[in-house]
Amino acid sequence: MRSESPFLLKIAAIGCVAFLHVPLLLIFLYAFTTEEKSFQFPPPGYTMKWFSIVWDRQDIWDAIGLSVKVAGIATLLALILGTCAAAAVSRARFFGRDHISLLFILPIALPGIVTGIALRSAFGIMDIPFSTWTIVLGHTTFCMVVVYNNVLARFRRTSGSMIEASMDLGADGFQTFRHVVLPQIASALLAGGMLAFALSFDEVIVTTFTAGQQATLPIWMLSELIRPRQRPITNVVAIFVIAVTFVPILAAYYLTREGEHTGGTGK
Amino acid sequence: MTTAVSFQNICRYFGPVRAVDDVTLDIAEGEFFAMLGPSGSGKTTCLRLIAGFEQPTSGHMEIFGVTSEGVPPYQRNVNTVFQDYALFPHMTVLDNVAYGLMVKGVDKATRQRKAQETLTLVALGSFGSRRPSQLSGGQRQRVALARALVNEPKVLLLDEPLGALDLKLREQMQVELKALQRNLGITFVFVTHDQGEALSMADRVAIFNEGKIVQVGSPEDIYERPKTKFVADFVGSSNVLSPAFSKSAGGPESWASLRPEKISIMQGKEKAPTWHQSANATITAAHYQGSVTRLNARISSGETINVTVPSSQGKFAEGEKIILHWPKEAVHIMAGEA
Known part of the structure; x- marks a missing residue:
């Protein structure tokens, strides 16, 4: 049935898009304002000076460096663990497989605050001092799920007899993985890895619970917002974060679009 | 041997x-x-x-x-040709065929030459640079065959x-x-x-x-010469005769098989050759299948016998009374029911 009120529908669609994206535009706008204490509209004047101030602030560079390091290591761990878990669940038959499959996905369904508290108390009980590595561990819990979901979907689509064919033709386990399995799941790994990186890069809640004195970029931004002066600095950094996370999410979207939809991409 | x-x-x-x-x-x-x-x-x-x-x-x-x-x-x-062929979709046809040689460490020139030879053997010599997805089912089957044969298996x-x-x-x-x-x-x-x-x-x-x-x-x-009822049934839909029927038709009292195409039928008042076994029957179904017609005929004991006759022999109607007859040696005595 064709819609009888296409005009109203168009208004609704435009309204939704505006609701979602106007706040983002405001971030761009106020990165250039000359007024630093409050966000008055329209901005009294425009300037590029905040970009140069950000460029000279060592604490921002430290936060960016830490975020990239954490996201990089967490993604790497997630790729290895997620692939192993997906291989086990899709290939092997063992008791309680479906329940274990649910347990793998749970960290992304659980509120971050629960994951955070659980990890914090676990680290406390085990006397592990808070450091970059505790943040990495925290991020790996949910990054792994994204990789797991992507790789599992790919494994389900590829024929199991291909692995048998490879063994049959004389390839041992390692050769089969390198020449047959890895090429099959490469784009799923790339998509899962990019999403994992983006998730880790802007994570706040789990990080708050598992970080010691270090501040990742999102934590730095939170603390900066509380300060009354130089507010446009956070907007400049926010633009940087949008750029860094938007590219991999877009790439992952196009990489997986040709295949089936993979769940677990949002947190 | x-x-x-x-x-x-x-x-x-x-x-x-x-x-x-x-x-x-x-x-x-x-x-x-x-x-x-x-x-x-x-x-x-x-x-x-x-x-x-x-x-x-x-x-x-x-x-x-x-x-x-x-x-x-x-x-x-030992090499296998899989039911779903299991070709590697990310490799060309030539690389698929050369795979077994590659993982065994054969150098690139030799394995490509051998793979090309084997592809030629299965009449796909000019398809080496294609992907498996660009081939028809029959061609994929040949690639799977070539991929196994290139390893010179002792058993395929x-x-x-x-x-x-x-x-x-x-x-x-x-x-x-x-x-x-x-x-x-x-x-x-x-x-x-x-x-x-x-x-x-x-x-x-x-x-x-x-x-x-x-x-x-x-x-x-x-x-x-099927040994059991199962073999007779599974291989070529033979008639399995019960011991009672075998006996009434003039044979020994045991399970026996009788191929549908070994049975002749008489529609009129002709007489069966005396060296044949015979039985009266009624046609319950007639399926015309081009060169042959398949008949289901019910004999007096209620069992149904399948008969295959040349279509040229005439027309058959359901309910028609006929006489089935077959040479004695067409009946194969079986060991048991299993």
């Missing part, structure tokens, strides 16, 4: 399921051996035992005199390789496979549920039912 594959009391259980139940079997070198049976009869599991994808629960297995229990698939000189295993092809292509491939096997002299072990395929290609056929081998023999043996 060397024994290529030897099973001695091989069992393979999956939990409580006896997929292969005490199978003893010898396959000779250079033989075209078919494993025939309904799905779930254990024939594919037997093939996977030879390939090494399954290990026997008990029993002893040898391939060319070498014990094969515990030997992984990649250390066996084929798991229902023609199942996915249409009728005409399947008949053509049957002829080609048979010719290929003759020329190469490799032992072929062929799994199928299609009795026509098994009978037309194989030197010997093993009939599987419920994990056991019911009968092994030449296609003629299997077709003309």
Whole structure:
């Protein structure tokens, strides 16, 4: 049935898009304002000076460096663990497989605050001092799920007899993985890895619970917002974060679009 | 004659399921051996035992005199053509065929030359640079065949390789496979549920039912002299005669099989040859199928007998009374019902 009120529908669609994206535009706008204490509209004047101030602030560079390091290591761990878990669940038959499959996905369904508290108390009980590595561990819990979901979907689509064919033709386990399995799941790994990186890069809640004195970029931004002066600095950094996370999410979207939809991409 | 594959009391259980139940079997070198049976009869599991994808629960297995229990698939000189072909979609056809040589460390020039030769053997010489997705079903099947043959296996295993092809292509491939096997002299072990395929290609056929081998023999043996009711039923829809009917028709009192095409019918008042056995019957169904007509005829005891007669013999109507007759030697006495 064709819609009888296409005009109203168009208004609704435009309204939704505006609701979602106007706040983002405001971030761009106020990165250039000359007024630093409050966000008055329209901005009294425009300037590029905040970009140069950000460029000279060592604490921002430290936060960016830490975020990239954490996201990089967490993604790497997630790729290895997620692939192993997906291989086990899709290939092997063992008791309680479906329940274990649910347990793998749970960290992304659980509120971050629960994951955070659980990890914090676990680290406390085990006397592990808070450091970059505790943040990495925290991020790996949910990054792994994204990789797991992507790789599992790919494994389900590829024929199991291909692995048998490879063994049959004389390839041992390692050769089969390198020449047959890895090429099959490469784009799923790339998509899962990019999403994992983006998730880790802007994570706040789990990080708050598992970080010691270090501040990742999102934590730095939170603390900066509380300060009354130089507010446009956070907007400049926010633009940087949008750029860094938007590219991999877009790439992952196009990489997986040709295949089936993979769940677990949002947190 | 060397024994290529030897099973001695091989069992393979999956939990409580006896997929292969005490199978003893010898396959000779250079033989075209078919494993025939309904799905779930254990024939594919037997093939996977030879390939090494399954290990026997008990029993002893040898391939060319070498014990094969515990030997992984990649250390066996046996190759498989899979039912779904299992070609590697990310490689070209040539790389697919060269794969077995590559993982064995053969240098690039040699393996590409050999792969090209094998592709030519299966009449796909000019398709090396294509992807498997750009080929038709029949062509993929040939690539799968070439990919296995390039390794010069001592035994080639084929798991229902023609199942996915249409009728005409399947008949053509049957002829080609048979010719290929003759020329190469490799032992072929062929799994199928299609009795026509098994009978037309194989030197010997093993009939599987419920994990056991019911009968092994030449296609003629299997077709003309089925050992049991199951074989008679499964191979070519034979008539299974009850002991009572065998006796009433003038034979001994035991289970017997009678091929539909061995039965003649009389519609008028002609007399059957005196050396024939005969029975009165009523036609219950007549299916015209071109050159032949298949009749279902009910005999006085209530059993239905299938008859295949040339369509040129005349027209048949349901309810018509006829006399069935057949030469005594067409009746094959069977051991039992199983």
